[in-house]
Amino acid sequence: MPNKVIVGLDGSGADVSAADWAAQEAELRGAELDLLHAEDWPEYAPFAAPLPEARRRWTDDLLAGTRHRLAAAHPALAIRTHRIDGRAVSDALAAAAAEADLLVLGSRRFGAVAGFFVGSTGADTIPRTETPVVLVRAAADPGSTAGQGVEDGPVVLAVDLRSTCDRLIAFACEEAHRRSCPLVVIHGWSPPPVFAYAPAFDPGVEREIADGLQATLLERLSPWQLKYPRLTVDARAVIGRPAVQILEAASGAALVVVGRRIRRSALGTHIGPITHAVMHHAASPVAVVAHD
Incomplete structure (x- = not known):
């Protein structure tokens, strides 16, 4: 597999922070950076697509402008541009990601309470690829680096001890190693239901667990x-709702790493509730890593 980072561009503004983060990540990896735009124009009224020539011109301007901006900030970085036509965006991104080490997408800001909007593109693409996908938050202000993580912050990894998560741990360790930053590993858990019905239950048992x-x-x-x-590793098995514990630890993180189980069936959810919550509420970039 080529050493490549892909970032999806849609011209919404949310992809600006994603492209900046992807360029920094590609430099850390010594990888090339691919800027990708997949066509997603409506074809029917009342939201008819522009004429084909206008589509191509708009896409070419988006790709060329982003490439020029990133090349000025990262002169040693190899940057390529691609346009994919005639396929659903999530399918196009997933197909491209199969030939890359990492796919980076942007997400929009809702607000302090509502969190962030991953959108249908990100939500549909993540279950379609086993390549790690990083969601980067749109900056609150133009020119701000908010949403790109704290450069000297830790990498935060969420693990479920009931799962096989070696691929998840490997990804997080490598990311922390590249950044020369600490790795914080969180396993959140709740006491067994019997504790709610047995107030006199020996409190020492909870400590043993x-x-x-x-x-x-x-x-x-x-x-x-x-x-x-x-690598400095801070491992914590903490009592409480896992998503809440992860989000608290993720404050000020350079990157948050969560997993999703690979499901071959088309039925059922493909992104678990904890990963879903972290995707929508963590301010730092979130990497979703598929694992068995």
Whole structure:
């Protein structure tokens, strides 16, 4: 597989921060950067598409303008542009991502309470590819770096100890290693339901459960700490709703890494509720990594 980062451009403004983040990531990886636009113009009234020539001109201007801007900021970076016509956007992005190491997409800002809008493109593309997808938040103000993560912040990884998550851990460790920043690993859990019905239940049992989960988490991470001996790892098995614990740890993070289980069936959800919550509410870039 070529060493390549792809960023999807749609001209909405949300892709500006995504393109900037993707360029920085490509430099960290020593990879080339591909700017991709897939046509998604309505074909029927009342939202008829522009004439084909106008479509091509608009797309070419978008790609060329973004390439020029990024090349000025990253002169050593190899940047290519591509336009894909005649396919659904999510299908086009997923097909392109199959030939890349990373796909980067933008998301729009809703507000402090509502969070961020991933949109149908991101939500439809993520289940269609096993390539990691990073969602980057639109900056609140033009020219701002808000939404691109804190450069000296940690990489935050959410893990479910009931799942096989080696691919997830490998991705997070490599990202933290590239940035020379700490890795914070969060496993959120809630006490068994029996605690709600047995107030006199020995409180020491809850401590035993917590200690056991912490030990399991450290054991799961130990091979990776041997592989990355200089990586500072802060592993936490914490009581509480997992999404809330992850979002609290993600404040000021350079990157938040969450997983989704690969589902071959077309039925059922393909993005779990915890990952869905983090995608829509974490201010830092969010990487969604598919795993078994």
